[in-house]
Amino acid sequence: MVRRLVVMSVTALAVVLGAVSPGLAAGPRHIRGTETVPVYDYASAVRETVWVESPLDGDGARDRIAADIVRPREATTRVPVIMEASPYYTCCGRGNESELKKYAADGTVVSMPLYYDNYFVPRGYAFVGVDLSGTARSTGCEDVGGPAEVASAKAVIDWLNGRGTAFTADGRRATASWTTGRVGMIGKSWDGSVANGVAATGVRGLETIVPIGAISSWYDYQRYNGILRTQEYVRFLHSYVNGRPADACADELAGWRAGSGETTGDFTGYWAARDYRPDARNVRASVFIAHGINDKNVSTRQFGLWWDALARHGVERKLWLFQSGHEDPFDARRAEWVDTLHRWFDHYLHGLRNGIDREPRATLETAPGVWQDERDWPARGVRDRTLPLGDGTLGLGAAGRGVTKTYTDESLREDALVANPSAAVPGRLAFLSAPLTAPLRISGEPSVTLRIKVDRPTAALSARLVDYGTATRVDHFRSEGLVNLTTSSCWGAASATDDACYLDTAEVTVTGDHAVLTRGWADAAHHRSLRFSTPLLPDRWYDLTIPLNTYDVTLPAGHVLGLILGQSDPQFTVTNDQNATVSVDAGRSSLTLPATGATVIAPATPPTITTGPGAAERRSATDIPIVPLR
Template identity: 85%
Template sequence: MLRRSAVILVATLAAVAGAVSPASAGGPRHVRGTETIPVYDYGTAIRETVWVESPLDSDGDGARDRIAADIVRPREARTRVPVVMEASPYYACCGRGNESELKEYAADGTVSLMPLYYDNYFVPRGYAFVGVDLSGTARSTGCEDVGGPAEVASAKAVIDWLNGRGTAFDASGARVTASWTTGKVGMIGKSWDGSVANGVAATGVRGLETIVPIGAISSWYDYQRYNGILRTREYVRYLHSYVNGRPAEACADELAAMRAASGETTGDFTAHWAERDYRTAARNVRASVFIAHGVNDKNVSTGQFGLWWDALAKHGVERKLWLFQAGHEDPFDVRRAEWVRTLHRWFDHELHGLRNGIDREPRATLETAPGVWTDERDWPARGVRDRSLPLGDGTLGAGAKGRGVTKTFTDESLREDALVANPTAVVPGRVAFLSAPLTAPLRISGEPSVTLRIQVDKPTAALSARLVDYGTGTRVDHFRSEGVVNLATESCWGAATATDDACYLDTTEVTATADHAVLTRGWADAAHYRSLRFTTPLEPGRWYDVTVPLNTYDVTVPAGHVLGLVIGQSDPQFTVTNDQNATVTLDAGRSTLTLPATGAAVTAPTTPQSITTTTLPGAAERRATDNTPVVPLR
């Protein structure tokens, strides 16, 4: 929605981009030295829609799916231009960005408002922008299969067409080609949009030069299941229905097949999930990958980026990383000016081939405290090694005396606040283990896990684990609006037309001071201890080793703070399960926390401790999350 006059927009754009000056002699108009500059008129840009033919017929109507792609490109460009592309299921149903913008169309059917600022900012700089409606959404045919082959193929087909390998039609049915582009494509998007970018990159499609997944999914099983435990019931149906743009009957068969294949009653990792696990195809990735993720993202959990990052690193994929303290947010709403500058330089390097040096700069940019940023050579942090920390009689760390110590607890379905509060008190339904106060800062960077030696009186138990920082600090309050709130002011990040500007409300991080904070979480169904592909019912009286992976995290715990590990069972705030009321006996001496860390030694306390806590800020927001289906949207 237009909020500024064109005059103000031009002035703001000049302030952001710098004064426009002539391009280097002999080069494209939009290149000055090692950067692209805004020389093309956004107001007269060519706007067109094409329908690209997918190789699949996902709705079974006898015709290949047709994928709507809305294009904005510079009219005056005398050279071919690369493409910034966002493929999304949200353009018609739900909106994009902090202000939930939808696509809007002119009378001739061409897009008059493209959500977000990408087209406003990059088209004047010698890029085209393409907004793709994923299969079964908005104006595309086919069916939305929630991270599956049809969804990925629909976005990939557009890249193939941009590179002369596919077929597309205009509104009249005439074939159209993309002679105006170099074929080099950079995909970007937050959440579901970034997830499909991961999926397309995993196909190895030629022409996709880079992706920028923000708070994105790399395994849809890990998004809808937590190691055999359901996040919520009927999640496949819910997500499909949320974004479906077709009549219900058009995709009823596809939806029924997905529901049957997803292992709803078992939590198993089935073939349905295997084809939605992009990490296993990391070896195919040709594109560079620039990941951005909030370390306190409870919607798309941090393991989604952490395990994807590890897989890409294993195969030598060029990559870059931004981590920030908020939850499920876009860095545009966390560190706006620096994010736009970095994204601009990244696309200039990857799509225009400009040697601006960004590939030689530190690979990782991290927010280490509210508003405090640092660049590091790589990630995880330098010097990090996995430490095996033993458990004892309520103690954690080197020197813990756990031999012969057992802890028995019966499920109480505790909410997180109750689970981690007052860790030295006896609370039914949980066991807590505490380190001695740290003698120096401790950097945790990577994917922790806890291996528990247990007996269970039922065929299975739902297990939960929390790593907790017991110590007072001012932290980003990620339970309140994901840690970011809107201000009354706004700023503009590109050129405008009468119907499409690039002005957005400014934002700021919101903080809270508390005497403890949950750092990272993990869940597992004990009967999946052998494999996620099948269950093995537990026998009463028999000991089992069950590993509970915790989500990827990066934090420096200050000296003087106490590190805590809290184990519970069913978790109404984050999961749903019928496996409740089990009694678990834990052999502490044969249980360990694996912690990727550097810095202070984590030792067990030698004298009894007494730690009391106050209620964490954001209690109302925490209550509101109980068993609520989450859409990877905002």
């Protein structure tokens, strides 16, 4: 048999691969070597809106999801898409300066929030801003992280890959012949949470996601192991972003509220439908996570457990951790972030071999303004250490056998809870290590295992790890650790209606003699399962584990590690389970610490520590519970 050698031109081969539309000239001029460069005119870019049909039926007709598109007019090849699906485009704004979408009189989008379109469209990308179901101009009902929300964003990816239906404002069918179908989703907070949810569907065409300060389980965002973060949070978040008439989604909202276990704190089917972690096995996209290590809005367990799940399934991933709270790395380390993001998208959306996939997997801010790259995360050499509790002591050698510590709830705020740990304070128990003889690196998710007896059917329990020692730290209780300056810098091209200039920012630091590292809460009656509660009997001992938020820190030699136990926590949670008396069997209780470095030794007697004002006290912080995601 004679085999014919078929020689294809670069243009013909690109057509087969979907990079060039038939009839278009070959050679993407926005690619030079291993990077994309800004060659297309942003001011004259194509700006259009399509309404994509979502497969979920909200009210007898398929929902239509508004997608605003900005793409290079002069491009002679198909281009990939950077997409941000958000509920905030017209209600609340995006970014540090709360930018909104803006439209001309004819409905054409003339200004997009953030810099993504300004920076990337000239470099041969399209940017698509999607109004999630039930928000802004989309129909349907916003179900707060649920199937309709995720399906609305996924539908746009399907349409970009020729698998869906969309229409223009005048009813004509719209096609996406201008794109390769390769999509990267990005977004902070709620927007990044949607990216996690869409990736968990395994949708083809989604090549990468960049979730920033994002949720991976909505239960863990609105509930803390059986304890409510605040009352009526489901209704609050829905109402906060709802773009429909007030009564359009009333029936749906009533069902969600009923299913969320408001009175029990249980993990119900409502929450299972909003937990993306079990579906990490479906993720095809690479994942680039960024998170503030002191984020008190979207807790760090959200990235920590998601990262672990992705690792178990071999998903390509990268991580940035920085010292501030619920912030975007664009405002924490601007130039380096934009450069890294550019190379990430170039590699995963344009297929450029720039080596970013072979670079260290983790980038961490280890102290204010101090950054380092590490091969992986958690830190190399970290292992779980079991640190026993004693009579006010913590660490190896703690003499806890036969020691019972008892305390009665006083609903203490955080500063009162952790200050002056050597003193006897009603409403808390304090356990202190000896001063560290060498640096101690904590990297991962700690947890506290307690053997307890309670005089009531349940109790709300809290636990905090505290660093007792003087240091200069990012003051994340003040503006999340970052403040705006009077200067600005520009990150991309501009049009008459949309620039890419943003106020510069600076970290806020404070020098203090102690700081809370990580926190955790649990309802004692959920000790068997989060799916149901089991009332406690007053004469029986129970075992309970309180997971703490994921953290990464290095404590210097000479500092003391403290574990502080409290009960009801008005600064962070809402509960009617107050005034309980709890006994802790110290000999059968312990702290599990993912760590490397110094051995944590228990002192013979607790060290004497006197502290000054805490961070929240200095800033007169208001209560935390009810907050928007953005």
